[in-house]
Amino acid sequence: AQSVTQLDSQVPVFEEAPVELRCNYSSSVSVYLFWYVQYPNQGLQLLLKYLSGSTLVKSINGFEAEFNKSQTSFHLRKPSVHISDTAEYFCAVSNNQGGKLIFGQGTELSVKP
Amino acid sequence: KAGVTQTPRYLIKTRGQQVTLSCSPISGHRSVSWYQQTPGQGLQFLFEYFSETQRNKGNFPGRFSGRQFSNSRSEMNVSTLELGDSALYLCASSLDTSTGELFFGEGSRLTVL
Numbered sequence: 001a002q003s004v005t006q007l008d009s010q011v012p013v014f015e016e017a018p019v020e021l022r023c024n025y026s027s028s029v030s031v032y033l034f035w036y037v038q039y040p041n042q043g044l045q046l047l048l049k050y051l052s053g054s055t056l057v058k059s060i061n062g063f064e065a066e067f068n069k070s071q072t073s074f075h076l077r078k079p080s081v082h083i084s085d086t087a088e089y090f091c092a093v094s095n096n097q098g099g100k101l102i103f104g105q106g107t108e109l110s111v112k113p
Numbered sequence: 114k115a116g117v118t119q120t121p122r123y124l125i126k127t128r129g130q131q132v133t134l135s136c137s138p139i140s141g142h143r144s145v146s147w148y149q150q151t152p153g154q155g156l157q158f159l160f161e162y163f164s165e166t167q168r169n170k171g172n173f174p175g176r177f178s179g180r181q182f183s184n185s186r187s188e189m190n191v192s193t194l195e196l197g198d199s200a201l202y203l204c205a206s207s208l209d210t211s212t213g214e215l216f217f218g219e220g221s222r223l224t225v226l
Contacts, residue, residue: 032213043117043203043217051212090156094213099146099161099205100169101213106155 002027004093006104014112015083021076021107023065023091033074034092034101035065044090050074086111115140117218119204125224131192134221138185138206144168145187146215147179150201159202162187191223199225 007022025031032051036044048059055067065076074091088108092101118137126132138145146169147159158171162181179189185206191198201222205215 034213036217041219043119043219044205044215045217046214049212049214092213099144099163099207099213099215100158100171101146101156101215102158103156 002031002093002095002102004091004102004104006089006091006107008107009105010108010110012110012112013081016080018079019077019081019085019109021089021091021109023074023076023104025072025074025091025093027072027093027095029095032094033065033067034094035063035074035076036090036092036103038088038090038106040087047076047089081109081111083111083113085109117204117206117216119202119218119221121221122219123222123224125226126194127226128194128196130194131190132194132223133188133190134202134204134223136187136189136204136206136218138187138204139208139216142206142208142216143185144207145181145185146205146207147187147189148203148205149173150203150220151199156203159189194225196225199223 005024013019034049035047037047048057050067058064063078088106091104120135144163146161161169165181176192181187201220203220205217
């Protein structure tokens with residue numbers, strides 16, 4: 001069975017500081033990995049994804065994540081956060097079962113001025 | 114292109130009643146998945162429909178059911194509501210079901226009193 005563990009439930013950080021949100025997964029088969037973001041009172045938006053190829057994937061708003069197969073991790077990083085990055089971030093894994101994703105419990109990122 | 118549309122956005126029901134939630138996927142998307150989001154359990158997969166057929170099902174009791182119509186619109190129904198069914202119900206549609214990349218609606222927030 002697959003599972004996803006997000007190691008931090010809350011991450012407070014000051015504006016313009018770097019941040020890392022940690023995600024570990026377990027799976028006996030090859031997986032696809034995702035980070036989704038949820039702003040208050042909204043649905044989830046895809047932030048970035050790893051399907052194959054380069055293990056470092058980047059989003060248009062400065063986030064990046066690196067797939068590390070040996071450590072079964074897919075940590076999310078941003079070198080300098082903004083107030084607008086305040087949201088909940090979910091790591092998810094799929095093993096080619098269509099629309100079925102396994103989500104982590106989420107990490108609440110709070111960016112303070 | 115219009116996103117995933119869910120109706121209603123908010124609703125309040127009492128125990129024992131039933132509820133029907135609706136989801137219109139992005140045009141051209143044939144896969145629709147449903148998720149339940151609660152503070153305690155996080156995001157949990159309910160079921161997925163593709164071309165009017167249920168393709169995947171999560172671990173929820175039979176009170177939770179769904180269907181998909183020929184235009185890909187989907188509905189989910191919860192019968193005999195319990196207090197624990199209070200949650201945000203998220204619908205997601207997908208074009209490429211092989212990767213698990215989903216596009217979410219804003220959700221229907223159900224409160225059971």
